[in-house]
Amino acid sequence: MNYQILIVDDEPPARKLLSDYVSKVGHLELAGVCSNGEEAMDFLKINPVDILLLDIRMPLMTGIDLLNELPDKPLTIFVTAYEEYAVKGYELDVIDYLMKPVSFERFRKAIEKAVEYLSVQVSAEDTTEKPDYFFIKTDTRIVKFFYSEVQAIEAQREYIKIITPTRKILSLLSLTSIANALPGEFVRIHRSFIINMRHIDEVQSNEVLIGEDLYPISRNYRDDFFKKLGDRKLL
Structure with a gap:
């Protein structure tokens, strides 16, 4: 199963690095790349995703503002240069918190954690009888x-x-x-x-x-x- 992932970051080098990392993980599919929270909000209205790679400090709308606005939140991994937001991240039930610059090994571990969580959700849903x-x-x-x-x-x-x-x-x-x-x-x-x-x-x-x-x-x-x-x- 391929998991759809959305990257939201206002820094072009960060977007490029994360896109490259996504391409190296076989069960990920890059659904889109956004440069700010408002763009991501519009994207998610018509393109639900499984995993959100989300920067925090962005113009117009911060990553925290975006999560507070979303009615249905994807499984989220914060990617930021500011560690002071870690506690706030866990209050918002993010699955992991990556500090920039992010190594591929650390990225891979965060994705494995997210995929394991999503797999458990799917298994739980499969135990219930579904209509035809x-x-x-x-x-x-x-x-x-x-x-x-x-x-x-x-x-x-x-x-x-x-x-x-x-x-x-x-x-x-x-x-x-x-x-x-x-x-x-x-x-x-x-x-x-x-x-x-x-x-x-x-x-x-x-x-x-x-x-x-x-x-x-x-x-x-x-x-x-x-x-x-x-x-x-x-x-």
């Missing part, structure tokens, strides 16, 4: 889908398109936010596509055929897709 359907809000309706009928989900800017054999419905959601709620038969094969493995008719080189539609498999998701395909007892 979900509801999606469109502009004027709330539409019910059975997971088993959904063939694919496509990202279209700030919208997603849910595709079944009989209908295609648009909803104002991000692909990442719905991906985190889908059961195991769904797999992301491209930054713009999630497909339901139950509906695969053929795999053709770097494409998946479902019905009459071909969906591309991108290099970033290829290994995870073929591992899941192999787990289905491929002969």
Whole structure:
């Protein structure tokens, strides 16, 4: 499972360093990079993430102000040059507190702690019985889908398109936010596509055929897709 991570820091060198660190950790995916709290607030309204790497002292809105404003806080790691905020950080339930300049080894340990925490949350959720359907809000309706009928989900800017054999419905959601709620038969094969493995008719080189539609498999998701395909007892 890849975890979506957002970097928020007003210093370009810090953003570059943290982006490089993220790229070195296999189970992380960089969802975005923001230079201040207001930009991050707007980003998080439509792009939920799993982990937030957050500077504290920033113009316009501090990292602490951002956390106080967010209704649904991602798991947060403070990254700052000022150790006096450590106590405040733990009052806000941040998972870790990194002092600049951050070494890769210290960064990696903080990420491991965050991933372990997220994994426990997922395991706890998996123990409860889940319904075999979900509801999606469109502009004027709330539409019910059975997971088993959904063939694919496509990202279209700030919208997603849910595709079944009989209908295609648009909803104002991000692909990442719905991906985190889908059961195991769904797999992301491209930054713009999630497909339901139950509906695969053929795999053709770097494409998946479902019905009459071909969906591309991108290099970033290829290994995870073929591992899941192999787990289905491929002969």
